[in-house]
Amino acid sequence: MQYKLGLIGFPVKHSLSPWIHRHFLNKAELSGEYLTLEIDPKDSFEKALQDIMDSQFDGFNVTVPYKKQIIPFLDELDAAAQEIGAVNTVVQQNGKWIGYNTDGIGYVTSLRHHHPSIFKNNHCNILIIGAGGAARGIFKSLSITGFTRIDIANRTQSSAESIAVSGDSEMNTSILSLEEAEAKLNHYDLIIQTTNVGMKPNVNDTILSLEQIDNTSIVSDIVYQPIKTQFLHDADQSGAAIHYGHTMLLYQARYAFEIWTGKKVPADDMEQPLQSILEGR
Numbered sequence: 001m002q003y004k005l006g007l008i009g010f011p012v013k014h015s016l017s018p019w020i021h022r023h024f025l026n027k028a029e030l031s032g033e034y035l036t037l038e039i040d041p042k043d044s045f046e047k048a049l050q051d052i053m054d055s056q057f058d059g060f061n062v063t064v065p066y067k068k069q070i071i072p073f074l075d076e077l078d079a080a081a082q083e084i085g086a087v088n089t090v091v092q093q094n095g096k097w098i099g100y101n102t103d104g105i106g107y108v109t110s111l112r113h114h115h116p117s118i119f120k121n122n123h124c125n126i127l128i129i130g131a132g133g134a135a136r137g138i139f140k141s142l143s144i145t146g147f148t149r150i151d152i153a154n155r156t157q158s159s160a161e162s163i164a165v166s167g168d169s170e171m172n173t174s175i176l177s178l179e180e181a182e183a184k185l186n187h188y189d190l191i192i193q194t195t196n197v198g199m200k201p202n203v204n205d206t207i208l209s210l211e212q213i214d215n216t217s218i219v220s221d222i223v224y225q226p227i228k229t230q231f232l233h234d235a236d237q238s239g240a241a242i243h244y245g246h247t248m249l250l251y252q253a254r255y256a257f258e259i260w261t262g263k264k265v266p267a268d269d270m271e272q273p274l275q276s277i278l279e280g281r
């Protein structure tokens with residue numbers, strides 16, 4: 001079988017997903033291709049998507065700005081995508097297009113890989129900064145994993161509230177302003193930055209000051225361009241452990257690949273080469 005895979009979004013020309021998935025195809029000894037399918041927001045999304053769906057694709061990834069917009073055009077959604085309200089992976093099965101979201105599970109797997117100790121204590125205190133699609137996916141996946149104390153800090157508190165109400169009855173969640181979170185950072189064992197603040201070209205920006213963190217905490221940023229954001233740099237300076245965003249990129253891709261092909265490929269040996277590519281940009 002020759003797999004036909006790709007990525008829809010805008011812009012996607014410089015995406016690292018083709019590099020990742022071509023490596024996965026090689027590792028799994030499968031043949032196929034992974035194409036970037038740029039859809040200009042000025043064009044009709046519906047028509048462009050229909051053309052792709054008519055072109056014998058086995059599946060594709062979806063990125064900004066189409067993760068929500070694609071939903072009405074799919075036949076089914078898996079539970080995570082339904083709950084998160086965003087899709088990053090689509091597979092074609094018996095003529096039906098099914099949407100998944102592998103961002104949250106990708107994040108949690110990358111965290112488990114690098115910081116297994118945190119999974120020994122479900123009562124650890126977690127802070128998620130941001131309340132967009134990525135935050136929702138991570139909140140959901142951490143909650144499925146058994147964590148019960150996850151606070152959310154966001155500029156717009158209503159978005160954080162809508163994530164908090166999706167938690168089950170076991171979940172203990174406080175909603176904080178960014179200022180409130182900043183003042184009580186030493187309360188958290190794990191702090192996860194999910195906004196795009198600090199992303200290239202605004203590399204000096206940081207969502208909040210880390211002056212109050214405890215040096216035993218783990219600080220994570222899902223931004224991976226640059227690989228070491230100002231936020232991670234500040235955390236490192238404070239003596240905290242840091243967790244890089246490119247590892248989430250790799251593991252969300254690994255789950256997507258498994259959905260398309262049924263093959264679980266190892267991804268850990270790709271972290272270093274991916275880091276080198278990102279550092280060279």
Ligand code: ATR
Nearest residue numbers: 130131132133134135154155156159194195196197
């Ligand atoms: P994604 O799907 O990648 O999570 P998103 O849904 O656009 O992206 O969410 C972006 C998140 O970054 C939101 O939490 C947003 O805060 P608001 O809900 O207040 O909009 C946050 N964000 C983006 N730019 C920000 C900024 N300059 N300051 C604070 N928060 C910011």
